[in-house]
Amino acid sequence: MRLAILEALNAERLARRAAALATQLKGGEVRLVKASDVAADPLGEEIAARFRSGQSGIVETPAGDVFLTISVPPPRLVVIGAVHITQALAPMAAIAGFDVTIIDPRTAFATPERFPDATLVADWPEDVLKKRPFDAYTALAAVTHDPKIDDIPIIAALQAGSFYVGALGSRKTHAKRVDRLTAAGVSAEDIARIKAPIGLDIGGRSPAELAVSVLAQVVAALRKGEVAR
Amino acid sequence: MTAHDVLEVAEGWRRAGRKVALATVIETWGSAPRPVGSHLVVDDEGNFEGSVSGGCVEGAVVTEAIEAIAEKKPRILEFGVADETAWRVGLSCGGRIRIHVEPVE
Known part of the structure; x- marks a missing residue:
């Protein structure tokens, strides 16, 4: 060679x-x-x-x-929202081999005490994305419930062809999200790729159980979906 | 060390002017210790990084790699229980592996 x-x-x-x-x-x-x-x-x-x-x-x-x-690049999981679910999801995903980044501009949530072993960025997603954009081998889980924080990274992940895009929220919350994204010019085909409500339906109740359902959905997208493009 | 790092080491050594060969596991049968695609980088002085068998046959692979570097030609090696030499070189796990060794020119 x-x-x-x-x-x-x-x-x-x-x-x-x-x-x-x-x-x-x-x-x-x-x-x-x-x-x-x-x-x-x-x-x-x-x-x-x-x-x-x-x-x-x-x-x-x-x-x-x-x-x-x-x-192939190691898969990356970006979680928008340093919330309770994330405290369980981040270590679980790290064990499963994902390179995990948590982004949340709300400094009350994004504290090292709450996430001792994680890569944590207390900044707006749009600013973080400029330095480290999403790619096909990125999974995005948007779990803040706040459109001001969640929407921009969701759109960016869809545009980048990220292999997984999941968003927390009820069907009603998601319907409103669909309206906003449509108004922002996102295609119906792209919007259909969003997993919402986020996670496999395993009847999870606690934040940790929800984290299991999200991680399982991410792994399914990685191993059974169309990752390469 | 991941496969990724081994390939970077191979590039770094070659750029530094060292004579280098890359060994890659291309086929396994039974309980082979390292999966297909695992790499070992070797230089002509016998230094190596990475792993193709978790230590079982590295010594033999390094010797073959040094010969391949001198010959400037790739070669394919096979180790396993079906091969009597397997016991000599120590792939005692019961598996069988085939390794491609190629000089980096």
Whole structure:
């Protein structure tokens, strides 16, 4: 393998984009397939499926076996709202392997005492997003109940093609949210991607049980949904 | 160390002028200790980072990698209970693994 290919692969990893190395096992020829090249690649279908599963492996081709080294970014969970549910959701998601960030501009909620082990940002989501925008491998859980805080990151996550967008609130609250997002120019198709009320219906009552239902829904979206794009 | 870090180490070593090979687990059978896609980076002095077998066959892989670097050609290695040498190199977990070793030029 040439150093240039390794450098290009590492650049994709750093930018949180999926990429694959296709190595011809007979002869050892290597090529890099970026996420943006997948559609045009002869092994595109196979690579797209493996971007979803994250599994490297051998594929048989008419020209002999090819090993696909699959590189997908670690999934990120951004929680808007340093609330009670978040105190349970953040550590659970971290254990499940997510890189967790909590954002809440209300400094009374976003205190290190309440979130001792989490990445906590006491700032407005729109300001945080400028520095670290959402991407396809981000899950967003908006749980403040406050449209002033929740709406902008929800729209940003839909635009970025984030693999999961969930929002807390009753059906009535969500109906109002749909009206606001529609007025803001968000398409009906995008709005339909929002999981609301948030979480799988497992009958959870306590904040911790709700956190389980949210995390399960996020994992389902990651493992069964269309993450790569 | 994650696969991600190993690839960055490989790039860093090569950029620093060291001769480097990358070993990758390409196939496993049975209870192999490290999953397909795991990497080990080796330089021509036998320094290494990462893991392809959790320690069982790293020594043998490092030796083969040094040869591959000298030869400037990739090679495929196989270790397992079906292979008598497996006991010599110590993949005693009962699994079998195939490893691709390629010099980074």
